[in-house]
Amino acid sequence: MAAGLVISAPASGVGKTTLTLALARAWRNRGLNVQCFKSGPDYIDPAFHAAATGRASVNVDSWAMDRATIAHLVSRGLDADIVLAEGSMGLFDGVAARGVSGTGATADIAEMLGWPVVLVIDPSGQAQTAAAIAAGLRDYRAGVRLAGVVLNRVASPRHEDLVRRALKDVGITVFGALPRHAEISLPKRHLGLVQAEEQAEIGKLIDEAARFVSEHVDLDAVMRSAPAWSPQAASNGVSVTPPGQRIALARDAAFSFVYPHMLEAWHAAGAEIATFSPLADEAPDANADVCWLPGGYPELHAGTIAANARFRSGLRAFAETRPVHGECGGYMVLGNALTDADGISHEMMGLLGLETSFAKRRMHLGYRLAALAAPMPGHQAGARLRGHEFHYSTILAQPDTPLAVVHDATGAVIAETGSRRGHATGTFFHLIAEDR
Template sequence: MSVAAPPGLLIAAPRSGSGKTTLTLGLMRAARQRGRRVLGAKCGPDYIDPAFHAAATGRPGLNLDSWAMEPALRHALVAGVAEAADLILCEGLMGLFDGVPAEPGRSGSSADIAAAFGWPVILILDVSGQSQSAAATALGCATLDPRLTIAGVVLNRIGSVRHQMLAAQAIERVGLPVLGALRRAPEITLPERHLGLVQAGETADLDLTLDRLAGFIETQIDVDQLLDLAVPSRVEGREPVPARKPPGQRIAVARDAAFSFLYPHLLQGWRAAGAELSFFSPLADEAPPPDCDFCWLPGGYPELYAGKIAAAPRFLEGTRRFAESRPVHGECGGYMVLGRGLIDASGAHHEMLGLLGLSTSFEKRRLTLGYREAELLADTALGPRGAKLRGHEFHYATIADKGDDAPFAILNDAYGSTPSLAGSVRAQVSGSFFHIIA
């Protein structure tokens, strides 16, 4: 049975770096300025873009992942915003069709999400270095996957009026409307860091930047025409589906600039299942609240604040006391802080919690990323031995010394590579670089 859900559009591109985020944020803020209750969504595993979406729209957004999330969860997440929003703008990841080998509809691609909800695609094309040839790319995107509808094209990084005319005329000749063209505008770029954009909370004058983005978009695109292309989301009527059972009744969650990577749908699901969340800031030298029965240290950027964390006695001692009687889990950056030490980019060593035996290094960097399925190797608050979780890894840190703790999970990637042991477990403390999605 179908249920009413807001109309939606998906903003996509043939490749990364084409301008999806610029267009998406500008449209979100422009829609909000029109009084629309717009909700932002992001395809795939990403913590940073959704925070910018929330700043642009004024409401928390969604992650939608066709590989890690079962269809029931994805549909429940979109159905759950029916009363809070009247428009969904979803930002794609990488190129429109980029994903992993999987059964149809479960590749993790933006195309899968657009097809699942029936959202038309707005294709943004970086046409720098070409003109009429851009029509071949647009036509290929329009015909490769019969599940999709390309509702229109936005040209990006236009160099001149003649450049715009040549590209636009060629694209319109193959039957695709051109909705506007964005000139090169280095003055409105957002600052970046090694995992993507600098976090929304750290971006100076973010509201002003978002207003400038909206103004920039308004001058070169008919925003009302574009937003009118949204169609009602195709959602099957389903009961709320938790992404993961809460690991406790009262959950202490570290949250500040060093610990900020936790998917909103996990928190929402825990609350919907009756769990209570208590947030604390290690950077403010706060310890997990003593009335909680589980502590979660999410990922983030602890390597940027290692000295401050190492000099936070209430956080360190309070977390150690907490772990004596109750479970603690760390994801990625949180896993690094649970270890004995963290080596920062300059080579300086900082003492961490010492609840696990590993030491990690940001001086010796290596990019590790990709989808993972984790099979738990011990009974933990996250599930019994043998339970399987889906998520991903995305980090530059390396392990300098793994210590002698038992492994947390067996990891399989999406390509059939040899499974690997990952993470650490000691008594009630566990952690790994693996981020849980569902």
């Protein structure tokens, strides 16, 4: 029977991902089967999890998913020896208004599954105050249990001793303390971590992180803190209808932001997925009945996309008779023009009138609830879709008929309505689930 733990922290940027990957690889190196999950709407970390464990990782999200869906997704960990759920942001950070089964906070998943939390604490610039923070997190919400802490970026042995003593005084276990070690830091990019498939050295980075953490963290004590896990009854699957029977899916460095559970749900419903690479100037499969362009980093490849004639002509021909849908970056590529960070405008597909710019960056971030005003692939008019938006582009023009009325997590109407024209549709949000 699997044992489960949640890896969380007081805030973002403390080292949750690095510790999760290191623990997963260290235990895998011991011959254990390790299953990872990601709490919240992050489509990058699951690829890193898979690189560390050799097993596919998926997102679980209390704002967008009901308990039965989450139970179904985590049931894949039943044959593992240890299950690790990596949190997002701080342990209790979510949105103000409750969603389907929670606010999107990591604490929701910890309480729902009964998994205790391993807290990553960065005590830089403090000592005993780190214990006050850990104790506050431990006591903040009944039902969320703290297994212990791992200290990260400790300045010196004296610094470690001060923090350890303070944590002992409040009854909190310290599993280990990591001195500053820049070599194991994962590289950053303008939109978060770089994608795992882009990192030729990702295996070496994870191995080094595992070695380093194994030297400084009591892995056996961490394992003993993880209780045996008996899952709740799982539903039959994720509530997502595939957009077609045979789906032409853009998949390369410019188009890679797809939630793994979405692809699995499409497969489970009997759909076939035929991938193609716009960056390699490939056209969508002519035998597909729908084309899906996910998000990614098209702004970094806008010149190549604009110049690839086979992709452009093939996609336009496809859209004459069959649906084409774009999410976020894919939506931008379906538009008229994309201006990159250098202020250079690149002609896009022209299937929609959308024009976007990265010359003046503005972050758009948050959960989205969309009521479709018209059909889109896989969903009828009137459907309520839950998703998440994260991009830095500015809308210069969005002239087409709106696809949906879109609200943020507070219920406020937002301007990123999506668009529809002919067989083409697009949204700025990435779909997570459909309201049942």
